[in-house]
Amino acid sequence: MRDLIRHSLLTALAVAAMFWLVGVYDASLRDARFLDGWILLLGCGVQVLFSLRRKFPLLPLGNVSSWMRAHIYAGFFLLAAFALHTQYAWPTGIFETALWALFVILAVSGVFGAYLTRSVPSKLEQNRGGTAFDDFPAAQTELLQRADDLVLGVGGVAASPSITDFYANTLSGFLNGPSSTVGLFRRSPSTFRRLCEEMDSLEKRLDDGGKQTMQAMREVLTEKNTLNNRYAYELLLRLWLFVHIPATYGMIVLAVLHVAVIYAYTAGVP
């Protein structure tokens, strides 16, 4: 908590210093948009260095976690620089709108990503399991195989028709899918709860053998639910980067073009 306060204060101080500097620049009757524009562009350039740092972990340039912290707080600083540069106004024109939109996407995805990286691990912790992300399909197939074996009675007695019917019409859909994060969030945990309730209801009418099969089936179902949740959360942790990183490079390209255009029309005079 102390670190959080210290870093926030430092960021606020940097923002205040920037505002003061831009104010002084403005007071000297020069166009302050050049100054805050360059601060913004250079800041974005520095932010890109973070991904390069991650790609070269062996470089003796400090811990990546320190870079990550700097990346986050610099992001907030750049939000202020962006507000200053755009003068809190909506963009005009297609090019400006595109640049503005990319920055906003970048900022929103960044904040969302920071939130996810802090909130999702505890959710993963609640759905603890040893399956690596790339092994999820194999783990799902294995669970499905276990369920099939229970119903077909591999190594024992085949399940009763009521269980077979329940499995084919109700459980197999859950065990086979879903394949998308959106689907997972839509279906769990209410789907899982509903299936458990239906299993409870069916179990009351079964003999001892059937009850045993249902118990084993419930274990498979619970594992599948945990697997679904883990998959969904891990996918989320990856998906936001698919927005954040392309938006970064897109914005850098447009920003460079923006600078070129500005200098072309002002002949480089601030």
Add this chain to the structure above:
Amino acid sequence: MRVQQTERPRKWAIPFGGTPVPTQDVKAMLSIPLFEDVDADAFPDASPLSEIIANDTRVVRYSKGDMVYRAGEYGTSVFVVLRGNVKSLMPVRSSEGSKPAARIGSLLRALTGLRQTARRNQGLDPDPSLKPGVCSPPVLSLGRYDLFGVLGAFSRSPRTASVMVEDDDTLLLELRWPALRELMRWSDPFRERMQDQYRQWGLWNCLQGSSLFANVDDRTLLQIAENATFERYGDVDWTHRFQKSASSANGHVPAIEREPIIAEQDHYLDGLLLVHSGTIRVTERLGHEERTTGYITKNGIIGLPQILGTAEGQGELKFPNGFRAVGYADLVRIPTQIVAAHVLSDLPERYARKARATLGSAKPSAKANLPRSYTEFFVDNRYTNGAMAMAINTERCVNCDDCVRACAAAHDGVARFARKGPTHHNLMVAQACMHCFDPVCLVDCPTGAIHRDKVSGTVVIDEATCIGCAACAKACPYDNIQMADVRDPGGAFLVDEDGVQIQRAEKCDLCAGRKGGPACERACPHDALVRVDLRDTNGLSEWLCAISYDTAC
């Protein structure tokens, strides 16, 4: 799959001294007192005594002023003086004020006494130059056929004294660990001699190194030493027992009840216990159950508050908890009456304060800064041995695998750990070499390829001498050493004459030689991974708290 045939690495392919000791020199060495009762016929054909001496020992020539080793360095060799003299320089004991002159003045006498005991056991005459009553710095001279380095070699812990050469052209016989192990395995007299040396030096080192006796003069310390006993509980070969128990219990940890009892709760406290090495589980009886409340490791003390309390008229002379050896524990036991007579009056203030505070509280708790369940987790899984364990906070880890990639980047594309392992609440102890306080993986290595770095103590494997026998991988209780297929620089798999793949042991080396420390730790963007001493529960607790979003922290 491309393969390349090559000769399988074998034991003694690279002798300790670079070349084997010549046969006539081996004969000469076998005639020194250290080997006089070693029966060569007792050794198996695969490991004959002459070959052990030729390949696992070396004779090193030193000049006056050379250091053989320094206190604090790591090393598993034992040395014998063949010619010349060396002196062992013990670190001067810290004092809390009084009697410095007496302390230095009588240290030599204390050492002399021990030396004479050691010599008696070796059947050697005491050195006439070392006479009681001589005021001298804490120096012990060692002459022809004297043995040193036993404590560091056997406990796999840092050297407790520095050894400097006194004469030019001094010759030392250095026996590396594989030689010692084989000699002890096949020669009972040799083993007994070594164990005796270990016990004697262990006892003295424990007393001399403990700041509990900082105010005690050396004459008294010697008196304490004479009455103290060095005791071992459990078995140094605990790793195989632990692995067996773990596998037979289907992954469950062995029960407390199987661990050797050092003292039972509420039993008469007959002495002060100082922990020399190993780990002790502190337990509390609840009905018929025994539950873990903490653990005590090297330099820990048991029974001081009770002895002090009894002397001051409060409390009883009873063990406040149960104590069990986790694997093994070496202890020094000082009888209660000796402590009362010689230690309490000169007890350093901080010990007295702490002991009184412990007596005042309901129960002493060895490590109360982490929740009890963590303590149990560490002790049950033997993680108290971990000096640089990889701890991952699962509430911070996003499974990005940056740590694994960084490790792979530092080790030719192959990561040396697995980001998985036993987890307790939010703490995962990943499958990475913990660079144990007592690295049992070193014990069975036939070539000494796996060893501790002399300075840092990091457990590393020498690729040139590893023969891929997997002894270390089998001995590691935590399954943190893997056998990897060896390839040539072109990527072809190396096979022997019979077409069998050649393997080599691989494990985390803490990115030895790289600036900035372990790459895994530096690469984690979320501060979720740390290399940590699992005995430092304060540090661990602080780390878990510092990176926790839990406001209660």
